[in-house]
Amino acid sequence: MSNKASKLIVANWKMNGSVELINSFDSFFSNIAFPHHEVVMCVPYPYISFLKGKNYFIGAQDCYEEKNGAYTGCVSAAMLKELNVRYVILGHSERRKYFSEDDAVIEKKFKCVSNEGLIPIVCVGETKTERDGGLMLDIIEQQLSFYKNVADEFIIAYEPLWSIGSGKIPKISEIEEVLEFIKQKTYCSKVLYGGSVNSNNVESLINSCHIDGLLVGGASLLVEQFSKIIKI
Ligand code: PGA
Numbered sequence: 001m002s003n004k005a006s007k008l009i010v011a012n013w014k015m016n017g018s019v020e021l022i023n024s025f026d027s028f029f030s031n032i033a034f035p036h037h038e039v040v041m042c043v044p045y046p047y048i049s050f051l052k053g054k055n056y057f058i059g060a061q062d063c064y065e066e067k068n069g070a071y072t073g074c075v076s077a078a079m080l081k082e083l084n085v086r087y088v089i090l091g092h093s094e095r096r097k098y099f100s101e102d103d104a105v106i107e108k109k110f111k112c113v114s115n116e117g118l119i120p121i122v123c124v125g126e127t128k129t130e131r132d133g134g135l136m137l138d139i140i141e142q143q144l145s146f147y148k149n150v151a152d153e154f155i156i157a158y159e160p161l162w163s164i165g166s167g168k169i170p171k172i173s174e175i176e177e178v179l180e181f182i183k184q185k186t187y188c189s190k191v192l193y194g195g196s197v198n199s200n201n202v203e204s205l206i207n208s209c210h211i212d213g214l215l216v217g218g219a220s221l222l223v224e225q226f227s228k229i230i231k232i
Pocket of ligand 1: 195
C-alpha cells in the first residue's frame, strides 16, 4: 500500500452504465481489501439501489430542490438518504448548461441535501473564454458567494468547463491557484479537481498536497482505468 495521503475519488457516471457494469464494479470493490483512497460512486438514480457500498461510498449526481410533493420525475434528498447515499453532486456544469440551473437553484438543493445530513459536492468552474479574459477567479468567487459562511460539511469540486471531456487539463500550478482561492473563500472540508482525469495524468494530480481529491467522469466507466486511478 502507498504511504501517500488518502484522497477522495468521486466517480461520476453521468447518464452512462448498465446493471452489468454496476455488477462488474461491485465485484471489483469486493475483491480489494482496503482501498487506499476513499471512493464515491455516483451512478444514475435507477442503479443506486444495486450498489452494495462495500469499500466505497454511494453518491448521487443531483437531487431536486424541494423536500417532496407534486414534482413528476424528481428525486428528493430524503429518498437518496434512504438508499444509503452519502454524497450528492450539485451544480455540475452539465446541469447548469442543459437544465438551466443557476446558483439560486443550486443553493436550494444544497439546503435540502445538508438538511438530510448528506454531504454536497458543489461544482464550480470557468469557461475557456472566461479564463482567457482573466475572469476566472471572479467567476468562481461569484459561484461561491452563498457558501462563504456555510458551516455545514460540504465539498467543492473545481471543474474548468473547457477541461471536462476534452482531454485537456490545466497545469498543476494553475489548479493549485484556484484550489487555494476556494479554500480561502469558504469553510469547505475538501476541494477536488475534475476534468479529463485519467490513469495517465492521475499521479501528478494526486501528488499535489493542495488537491484533496478528484471528480472523474469518462475514466470512471472503465473498471481497469478506474482501478488504476484509485490505487495510485
Ligand atoms: P471527465 O468528466 O472526467 O469525463 O472530463 C468530469 C466531470 O464532468 O465531472
